[in-house]
Amino acid sequence: MAPQFLKALTVATALGATLATALPVQPKPTVWHTTTQVVVKTITKTATVHGTPGPDYTVPPAYTTPAAPTVPTEAPQQPSYTPVPSPSPSPNSSYSAPAEPSSSSTPAPPPPPPTSTSAPAPAPTTSTTPPPPPPATTTPPPPPPPPATKPPVVSIPPIGGGDGTYSGPCAAGSPCTGEITFYDGGLGACGTNIDTNGEDAIALPIDLMGPLSNTNPYCGKQVQISYKGKTATATVKDKCAGCTGNNIDMTRFLFYKFGVEAEGRIHGVEWHFI
Numbered sequence: 001m002a003p004q005f006l007k008a009l010t011v012a013t014a015l016g017a018t019l020a021t022a023l024p025v026q027p028k029p030t031v032w033h034t035t036t037q038v039v040v041k042t043i044t045k046t047a048t049v050h051g052t053p054g055p056d057y058t059v060p061p062a063y064t065t066p067a068a069p070t071v072p073t074e075a076p077q078q079p080s081y082t083p084v085p086s087p088s089p090s091p092n093s094s095y096s097a098p099a100e101p102s103s104s105s106t107p108a109p110p111p112p113p114p115t116s117t118s119a120p121a122p123a124p125t126t127s128t129t130p131p132p133p134p135p136a137t138t139t140p141p142p143p144p145p146p147p148a149t150k151p152p153v154v155s156i157p158p159i160g161g162g163d164g165t166y167s168g169p170c171a172a173g174s175p176c177t178g179e180i181t182f183y184d185g186g187l188g189a190c191g192t193n194i195d196t197n198g199e200d201a202i203a204l205p206i207d208l209m210g211p212l213s214n215t216n217p218y219c220g221k222q223v224q225i226s227y228k229g230k231t232a233t234a235t236v237k238d239k240c241a242g243c244t245g246n247n248i249d250m251t252r253f254l255f256y257k258f259g260v261e262a263e264g265r266i267h268g269v270e271w272h273f274i
Helices: 002-022
Strands: 176-183 185-187 193-195 201-205 222-227 230-240 248-251 266-273
Parallel strands (some): 176 248
Antiparallel strands (some): 185 193, 222 230, 222 266
């Protein structure tokens, strides 16, 4: 068995050597790899502007309108590139790499940004509400004036009668007592001028004469005045608004018959109509 096995092994080895010698050596194929590098370079350019800066200005917030919907733009499809298959290697043949495609694929430019028109912000509308009118105040009507006090009705006899029939206040039987003062005269309430330095004239208190002036029944009435034994007769030509009670005002000419100017006012003087 051993010699036969060795014989078979020798035959197989010789056959393999013959086959190895008969087959030619195949050349290795050349494979080319093309690599493309895209370099994007951004250049920043700065410009300097010389000028005078203006005042600060605060820009009010702008009213932004809703942006219009952007319609997507479909970029054109790039041509697909299919590599050329390498030819089967043949003996004693040279392999030429396929030429690089001449057409370069340029991506489509991006769509322009949507333009939004910023309208100025509308001015706020201020509505001014007028204030309500003040409540109407009702002013009560003024109270009616008190009835005018009517002067006492005096029955006066004719001037110069001297018959003793006068029965009013300050009559001969009941003389009035008061103060006497003097003034500078002028136009009297009875309508005549009064000479303070040359006549005996008096002004009765307004409470006695009443509201009447020229037509007053006391105008022109004669009055007798007595003080410490001195007596004088005077004529009513005026009314005294500042005299109260039974006080009377008179001319300087008449006053000097009872006292001096320095006294100014004399008390306790009696007087009555005649």
